[in-house]
Amino acid sequence: xxxxxxxxxxxxxxxxxxxxxxxxxxxxxxxxxxxxxxxxxxxxxxxxxxxxxxxxxxxxxxxxxxxxxxxxxxxxxxxxxxxxxxxxxxxxxxxxxxxxxxxxxxxxxxxxxxxxxxxxxxxxxxxxxxxxxxxxxxxxxxxxxxxxxxxxxxxxxxxxxxxxxxxxxxxxxxxxxxxxxxxxxxxxxxxxxxxxxxxxxxxxxxxxxxxxxxxxxxxxxxxxxxxxxxxxxxxxxxxxxxxxxxxxxxxxxxxxxxxxxxxxxxxxxxxxxxxxxxxxxxxxxxxxxxxxxxxxxxxxxxxxxxxx
Amino acid sequence: xxxxxxxxxxxxxxxxxxxxxxxxxxxxxxxxxxxxxxxxxxxxxxxxxxxxxxxxxxxxxxxxxxxxxxxxxxxxxxxxxxxxxxxxxxxxxxxxxxxxxxxxxxxxxxxxxxxxxxxxxxxxxxxxxxxxxxxxxxxxxxxxxxxxxxxxxxxxxxxxxxxxxxxxxxxxxxxxxxxxxxxxxxxxxxxxxxxxxxxxxxxxxxxxxxxxxxxxxxxxxxxxxxxxxxxxxxxxxxxxxxxxxxxxxxxxxxxxxxxxxxxxxxxxxxxxxxxxxxxxxxxxxxxxxxxxxxxxxxxxxxxxxxxxxxxxxxxxxxxxxxxxxxxxxxxxxxxxxxxxxxxxxxxxxxxxxxxxxxxxxxxxxxxxxxxxxxxxxxxxxxxxxxxxxxxxxxxxxxxxxxxxxxxxxxxxxxxxxxxxxxxxxxx
Numbered sequence: 104x105x106x107x108x109x110x111x112x113x114x115x116x117x118x119x120x121x122x123x124x125x126x127x128x129x130x131x132x133x134x135x136x137x138x139x140x141x142x143x144x145x146x147x148x149x150x151x152x153x154x155x156x157x158x159x160x161x162x163x164x165x166x167x168x169x170x171x172x173x174x175x176x177x178x179x180x181x182x183x184x185x186x187x188x189x190x191x192x193x194x195x196x197x198x199x200x201x202x203x204x205x206x207x208x209x210x211x212x213x214x215x216x217x218x219x220x221x222x223x224x225x226x227x228x229x230x231x232x233x234x235x236x237x238x239x240x241x242x243x244x245x246x247x248x249x250x251x252x253x254x255x256x257x258x259x260x261x262x263x264x265x266x267x268x269x270x271x272x273x274x275x276x277x278x279x280x281x282x283x284x285x286x287x288x289x290x291x292x293x294x295x296x297x298x299x300x301x302x303x304x305x306x307x308x309x310x311x312x313x314x315x316x317x318x319x320x321x322x323x324x325x326x327x328x329x330x331x332x333x334x335x336x337x338x339x340x341x342x343x344x345x346x347x348x349x350x351x352x353x354x355x356x357x358x359x360x361x362x363x364x365x366x367x368x369x370x371x372x373x374x375x376x377x378x379x380x381x382x383x384x385x386x387x388x389x390x391x392x393x394x395x396x397x398x399x400x401x402x403x404x405x406x407x408x409x410x411x
Numbered sequence: 412x413x414x415x416x417x418x419x420x421x422x423x424x425x426x427x428x429x430x431x432x433x434x435x436x437x438x439x440x441x442x443x444x445x446x447x448x449x450x451x452x453x454x455x456x457x458x459x460x461x462x463x464x465x466x467x468x469x470x471x472x473x474x475x476x477x478x479x480x481x482x483x484x485x486x487x488x489x490x491x492x493x494x495x496x497x498x499x500x501x502x503x504x505x506x507x508x509x510x511x512x513x514x515x516x517x518x519x520x521x522x523x524x525x526x527x528x529x530x531x532x533x534x535x536x537x538x539x540x541x542x543x544x545x546x547x548x549x550x551x552x553x554x555x556x557x558x559x560x561x562x563x564x565x566x567x568x569x570x571x572x573x574x575x576x577x578x579x580x581x582x583x584x585x586x587x588x589x590x591x592x593x594x595x596x597x598x599x600x601x602x603x604x605x606x607x608x609x610x611x612x613x614x615x616x617x618x619x620x621x622x623x624x625x626x627x628x629x630x631x632x633x634x635x636x637x638x639x640x641x642x643x644x645x646x647x648x649x650x651x652x653x654x655x656x657x658x659x660x661x662x663x664x665x666x667x668x669x670x671x672x673x674x675x676x677x678x679x680x681x682x683x684x685x686x687x688x689x690x691x692x693x694x695x696x697x698x699x700x701x702x703x704x705x706x707x708x709x710x711x712x713x714x715x716x717x718x719x720x721x722x723x724x725x726x727x728x729x730x731x732x733x734x735x736x737x738x739x740x741x742x743x744x745x746x747x748x749x750x751x752x753x754x755x756x757x758x759x760x761x762x763x764x765x766x767x768x769x770x771x772x773x774x775x776x777x778x779x780x781x782x783x784x785x786x787x788x789x790x791x792x793x794x795x796x797x798x799x800x801x802x803x804x805x806x807x808x809x810x811x812x813x814x815x816x817x818x819x820x821x822x823x824x825x826x827x828x829x830x831x832x833x834x835x836x837x838x
Contacts, residue, residue, distance in 0.1 A: 158485060158488075158489055158506075158510055159506040159509055159510050159789040159790060160509075160789070161509065161510050161511060180801075244652065245650060245651060245652045246590070246650070246652075246664075246667065246669055247667075263590075265650070265651035265652040265654075267652065267655065268651050268652040268653075268654045268655055270804075270808040270810060353655065354599070354600075354655070356599065356654070356655045356800065356801075356804055357598070357654045357655050357804040357807070357808055358801055358804035358805040358807075358808055358810055359801050359804075360808075370797055371797075373481070373482040373485075374481070374482075374792055374793040374796045374797045375790065375793040375797070376485055376506070376793075
């Protein structure tokens with residue numbers, strides 16, 4: 104057998120080479136795109152994070168070792184900003200997920216006018232974040248803001264509250280806006296997953312006498328678990344990286360109390376033009392998110408998800 | 412003109428010249444950082460006239476909101492995509508010039524036939540970097556106090572604010588429990604400039620630094636003035652939300668009847684005129700210090716600069732020259748309610764009456780002292796837009812005491828000045 108193969112292959116060495124390299128050659132365009140659009144900016148960011156690189160000091164650009172990381176980690180603002188980033192992600196994604204799930208379950212039934220209703224509840228997803236920021240800023244404003252009007256009308260407060268000017272809590276109105284903004288995303292994703300669950304599984308469960316709650320926890324959730332895990336994973340990363348609503352509503356203030364990590368970077372690079380420090384913060388964010396993604400996938404047993 | 416321009420440029424111009432000489436259309440772009448329906452119409456009108464006068468040049472009008480303009484200039488400069496002509500402010504000029512993003516206009520300026528007609532203020536404007544002109548001021552803005560004159564009438568107060576003491580007393584008097592506050596306070600970006608304006612006035616200083624290059628904030632009397640100024644907010648004479656107020660919020664607060672006094676520049680006259688009832692408001696000059704002088708920060712709105720990366724520098728200069736011509740400047744200043752750059756334009760009846768008259772007159776006042784920020788520092792906008800905002804907001808919200816706040820600000824400014832002196836003495 105081996106002699107036959109050898110005899111058959113040896114006259115066409117080029118063809119054999121092509122056969123062996125075929126997979127790599129087919130992958131090449133994708134690899135080039137990844138290298139150009141992902142690899143280059145990433146390596147540039149890592150390189151900049153080890154340099155003193157302030158745009159307004161063009162004659163003073165040099166390798167500075169770990170200086171950027173040291174100065175970031177020794178910054179007084181960092182603990183507060185990391186804490187903000189944490190509550191920003193946990194509260195936003197947690198409530199978006201809960202409300203989105205409820206929305207998807209409600210829309211997974213057939214009722215009159217479902218399509219119109221579906222279009223309306225998914226509308227926030229199609230609105231620009233800047234517009235949403237402006238609207239919520241107006242709603243929470245001390246003067247003529249809807250929230251203050253309601254609070255005073257129902258006797259819950261005897262004076263207007265300057266929600267966006269309170270150092271301890273100014274991030275919460277922004278979180279409220281962010282939750283409103285992202286519920287449709289979970290709704291759409293989970294609804295699509297729910298519609299893929301075969302009806303006959305529920306029919307069998309009905310015959311076996313399983314109630315609606317038991318069906319939800321033992322059939323629906325396990326069945327759509329891969330979607331749930333991936334959606335939460337992606338959404339956490341997006342929300343963590345998102346800064347636009349903070350920028351519009353509070354610009355991180357007052358006194359940095361509503362900054363998360365990306366909005367802080369945005370401000371830092373915008374005014375100080377210190378690309379070195381901003382890149383170091385960016386690299387730190389990349390490390391956080393990579394660790395988070397690995398731990399999250401392990402903890403949720405993503406590999407085994409979907410087996411019921 | 413073409414002979415004048417021939418001596419001014421490098422490689423790029425020759426290409427542009429040949430393009431326009433051969434009848435080809437040259438496309439240039441202009442970035443306006445102050446878009447509003449009225450201003451956009453005005454700028455597009457001026458550009459239209461320019462295009463009629465220069466059929467071989469087409470100008471693309473672009474705009475970016477003021478609050479994001481600084482970031483936009485830097486980003487576009489770094490990526491070499493800055494439009495051929497761009498209006499920039501004086502706090503960003505040094506940074507953009509030192510980074511090489513904007514062109515040195517001195518060669519053009521030296522040969523410009525309008526230099527002799529400029530006002531003294533225009534000649535002394537902070538439009539230079541290393542003593543070279545990098546931008547041509549569009550028009551001047553200086554501070555004035557907008558007042559709710561009907562509030563004054565109700566309380567039987569004379570409609571004037573002579574001294575800073577009057578200012579502080581009125582802030583208290585105009586505040587009541589019905590949601591009226593004395594002052595439209597600026598706690599957000601650039602709020603420190605308003606505070607320093609008073610600190611300079613109280614300490615009779617025409618600089619943010621003493622002769623040794625140390626911040627004047629180290630002086631005990633400066634610290635006391637700083638405290639007195641921020642007490643306006645701390646004592647409740649300004650809305651709580653004003654801890655984060657910038658330009659828009661301050662103006663809105665005044666126009667919607669929340670605040671009684673607004674320290675602002677003359678372009679707000681047009682907005683107030685449109686949105687407030689006639690006779691309910693007025694503008695009075697900035698208060699005098701106890702030495703009888705008015706310490707006021709004045710500067711250009713946004714000067715015309717040229718991208719260093721422009722491929723059509725002669726066409727770009729033609730546009731700058733057109734927008735800066737006496738005719739365009741008069742139209743621009745009148746519509747924008749700002750102070751023209753030419754002596755002759757100040758004689759126009761428009762600047763002789765109404766709220767603008769006070770501003771125009773102040774520019775000729777011999778008792779006016781320029782109390783502007785050290786705009787030669789390339790990192791000044793980092794200070795005014797972020798560092799000082801954080802520090803003063805910590806103070807206003809009770810998270811940091813007065814001593815630490817003033818010391819941090821003084822240290823930052825002193826370090827920046829030391830770095831600047833070091834860098835410039837080694838040149």
